[in-house]
Each structure stands twice: as C-alpha cells, then as structure tokens.
Amino acid sequence: MKKALFLLLAPLMAFAACQSKCPENVKTTQEAKMSAEEAILTRLSVRSFKEGAEIPQNVLTDILKAGMAAPSAMDRRPWSFVVITQKERLKALAAAHPHAKMLLSASAAIIPLATVDLSQPGMEKAFWIQDMSAVTENILLSAHSKGLGAVWVGVYSVDERVKAISEFLELPAGTVPFSIIPLGYPAGQGEPKDKFDESRIHWEKF
Numbered sequence: 001m002k003k004a005l006f007l008l009l010a011p012l013m014a015f016a017a018c019q020s021k022c023p024e025n026v027k028t029t030q031e032a033k034m035s036a037e038e039a040i041l042t043r044l045s046v047r048s049f050k051e052g053a054e055i056p057q058n059v060l061t062d063i064l065k066a067g068m069a070a071p072s073a074m075d076r077r078p079w080s081f082v083v084i085t086q087k088e089r090l091k092a093l094a095a096a097h098p099h100a101k102m103l104l105s106a107s108a109a110i111i112p113l114a115t116v117d118l119s120q121p122g123m124e125k126a127f128w129i130q131d132m133s134a135v136t137e138n139i140l141l142s143a144h145s146k147g148l149g150a151v152w153v154g155v156y157s158v159d160e161r162v163k164a165i166s167e168f169l170e171l172p173a174g175t176v177p178f179s180i181i182p183l184g185y186p187a188g189q190g191e192p193k194d195k196f197d198e199s200r201i202h203w204e205k206f
C-alpha cells in the first residue's frame with residue numbers, strides 16, 4: 001500500500017521539486033517562438049551560468065531532438081549522446097578538460113558521441129566529422145531559442161582530450177567524444193557578435 005502511494009506521488013514530488021529549481025525563463029519547443037534566422041543571428045557562446053538551477057528533462061530531450069534532426073552523410077546518423085546533470089559529474093568532467101571550467105556553474109552538459117563505424121564506409125567515411133558538427137550547432141541553436149546559454153567546447157580532434165573524455169565516460173572502442181556542450185541559465189547578458197563581412201563573399205568566381 002505504502003509502495004503504491006509512493007509510486008503515485010513520486011512524479012508529482014519530482015515536478016514540485018523542479019518547479020522551485022527551474023527558472024521560469026526556459027521555454028519548451030512549443031513556446032520558443034524565435035525564428036531560425038533570429039536564433040542563428042543572436043546565438044552567442046555563454047560560459048557563465050546561474051548556479052543551482054535545473055533544466056527540466058523534457059527541455060533537454062527537446063534539445064536532443066533538435067540535435068538528432070541534423071543532416072548526415074547518407075543519413076547514417078552516427079551519433080549518440082551522454083547527458084550529465086549531477087553536480088559532482090559536471091565537476092569531474094570540468095577537471096578532465098583544460099578549457100571547460102564553465103561546467104562548474106552549468107546545469108547540464110551534453111556530450112555528442114560518434115560511432116565512426118556507423119558512418120558511410122569508403123572515401124566518405126570522414127564525413128562523420130561534419131555530421132557531428134551539424135549536431136553540435138543544432139543543439140546550440142535549440143538551447144538558445146529556449147532561453148538557455150551554451151557553448152561548443154572542442155574535444156575531437158585533440159588526442160589528449162578525446163582520451164581523457166573517453167576514459168571519463170568509459171566509452172567503448174570506436175566511439176569518439178566529439179564536443180562538450182555545457183548548458184545553463186545565462187548569468188549575464190552577452191552581446192552576439194556581428195560577423196557579417198561582405199568582403200568574404202565572391203559571386204560566381206573567387
């Protein structure tokens with residue numbers, strides 16, 4: 001009887017706990033009204049986050065859905081993901097990378113992984129790198145459109161970082177950690193850079 005009551009109340013208790021820790025300014029995909037163009041032009045790297053705030057799991061799942069919507073060579077989708085939300089794990093991950101101290105204040109981190117053998121064999125095999133870049137950018141844009149901050153932390157192709165993160169995540173051989181994406185509620189208000197440079201455009205020929 002006690003167990004049945006607990007099973008019934010557990011989701012409600014989890015929801016109530018999250019209500020107090022999840023700031024209101026996070027949006028679900030349905031609520032995020034930003035156009036793709038606006039998200040692309042206003043995205044910026046965020047490296048400092050409000051501490052102690054949680055990102056609801058459904059929002060993280062929506063962000064991963066955006067990641068998995070990325071194009072991939074021959075539609076091979078060589079990706080999988082580790083999501084870290086526990087403070088101690090985020091701290092340990094920060095210690096495993098030389099430029100990832102922002103993980104100390106982040107609410108979560110997504111680590112896109114590539115299983116290289118899932119990609120197209122032959123001379124197009126290396127396209128998995130572009131596949132994973134598209135995934136990473138989709139995740140950054142999705143997070144930004146929901147009011148979250150994020151930054152692309154490079155892992156592949158720096159051997160020492162690939163080794164350290166693979167060990168940390170206990171990855172099987174052939175699965176490569178591509179990037180780390182710390183996520184959280186921005187601690188401040190940054191300004192996106194205007195990177196448009198007309199001199200880089202060549203019409204018809206270089």
Ligand SMILES: Cc1cc2nc3c(=O)[nH]c(=O)nc-3n(C[C@H](O)[C@H](O)[C@H](O)COP(=O)(O)O)c2cc1C
Nearest residue numbers: 043044045046047099100151152153154155192193
């Ligand atoms: C492949 C790659 C690796 C990156 N690695 C790091 C990193 O290790 N640490 C970091 O703080 N930012 C990293 N960044 C983020 C860049 O520094 C950032 O995108 C750049 O300064 C432009 O700023 P913006 O994202 O605000 O437009 C990386 C970006 C890319 C694309």
